[in-house]
Amino acid sequence: MSKQRVVLVTGGMGGLGESISKKMEQAGYRLAVTYSPGNTKHAEWVAENKREGFDVLAVACDVSDYDSCAKAVAEVQAKLGPVDVLVNNAGITRDMTFKKMDKVNWSAVMNTNLDSMFNMSKQVVDGMVERGWGRVINVSSVNGSKGAFGQTNYSAAKAGVHGFTKALALEVAKKGVTVNTISPGYIGTKMVTAIPKEVLDTKILPQIPVGRLGKPEEVAGLILYLASDEAAFVTGANIAINGGQHMQ
Numbered sequence: 714m715s716k717q718r719v720v721l722v723t724g725g726m727g728g729l730g731e732s733i734s735k736k737m738e739q740a741g742y743r744l745a746v747t748y749s750p751g752n753t754k755h756a757e758w759v760a761e762n763k764r765e766g767f768d769v770l771a772v773a774c775d776v777s778d779y780d781s782c783a784k785a786v787a788e789v790q791a792k793l794g795p796v797d798v799l800v801n802n803a804g805i806t807r808d809m810t811f812k813k814m815d816k817v818n819w820s821a822v823m824n825t826n827l828d829s830m831f832n833m834s835k836q837v838v839d840g841m842v843e844r845g846w847g848r849v850i851n852v853s854s855v856n857g858s859k860g861a862f863g864q865t866n867y868s869a870a871k872a873g874v875h876g877f878t879k880a881l882a883l884e885v886a887k888k889g890v891t892v893n894t895i896s897p898g899y900i901g902t903k904m905v906t907a908i909p910k911e912v913l914d915t916k917i918l919p920q921i922p923v924g925r926l927g928k929p930e931e932v933a934g935l936i937l938y939l940a941s942d943e944a945a946f947v948t949g950a951n952i953a954i955n956g957g958q959h960m961q
């Protein structure tokens with residue numbers, strides 16, 4: 714890197730987010746993470762990681778709320794400088810069959826997983842375009858491509874993520890800014906280990922040809938590549954990382 718670039722990872726203390734954050738910081742990025750305002754363990758997390766030499770700025774942000782995103786990004790930019798790489802990683806599940814799903818659980822997932830793409834990208838993309846360099850990396854899911862039992866909300870939001878990626882990628886392609894989606898499969902994080910064991914063992918693992926859950930570091934490695942100068946010709950892509958579970 715010619716200069717220390719600034720990366721902002723939403724949900725950067727969570728399962729996948731923590732691995733992404735650590736990989737980026739170790740690679741020399743100046744790192745900011747957002748955590749959800751309800752996270753009471755954030756100060757502890759920061760203190761523990763700082764003791765291990767991990768340099769991070771943590772800001773509270775409700776990614777489903779536009780004003781909260783504006784405030785969080787303003788704080789990051791004031792303290793670290795303009796955001797060069799945005800990783801839209803924060804996401805939630807509210808799994809239930811469509812029959813049982815109510816509007817609250819539909820909207821919670823749409824707002825956090827899809828509206829967040831607009832709310833966060835809007836804060837940084839104009840600056841990237843003006844500076845002639847930027848990376849937006851949106852974390853979708855295998856279930857946005859193939860659908861999943863119990864996830865009408867999540868699959869719809871994650872499919873929407875890639876539509877957003879493609880349209881924005883077109884608009885900024887000539888300005889040195891790339892926009893990509895990654896679609897992880899089942900990765901060994903809390904989100905996946907929360908699935909009932911019987912469902913995981915009988916319905917999900919048998920569908921993964923590699924025969925195991927993915928590792929968060931494997932996803933982080935892909936993000937590190939997409940953030941690099943070498944990835945300048947990759948834009949509007951949806952890169953699957955799912956152990957062969959769904960091949961397009």
Ligand code: CAA
Pocket residue numbers: 806808809810813853854855856861862863864867897898899900904905908909912916917
């Ligand atoms: N495929 C087919 N059938 C399934 C199924 C599946 N994956 N999961 C459940 N079923 C069936 C059960 O076998 C049962 O069938 P019978 O009635 O014939 O016995 C029926 O569905 C149960 O229906 P209920 O509405 O009563 O189910 P429930 O309330 O107990 O739970 C569920 C349903 C919430 C969908 C639960 O099965 C579940 O959590 N499944 C996992 C969903 C999933 O894969 N989530 C991914 C989370 S990880 C993630 O999202 C990260 C990522 O990006 C990959």
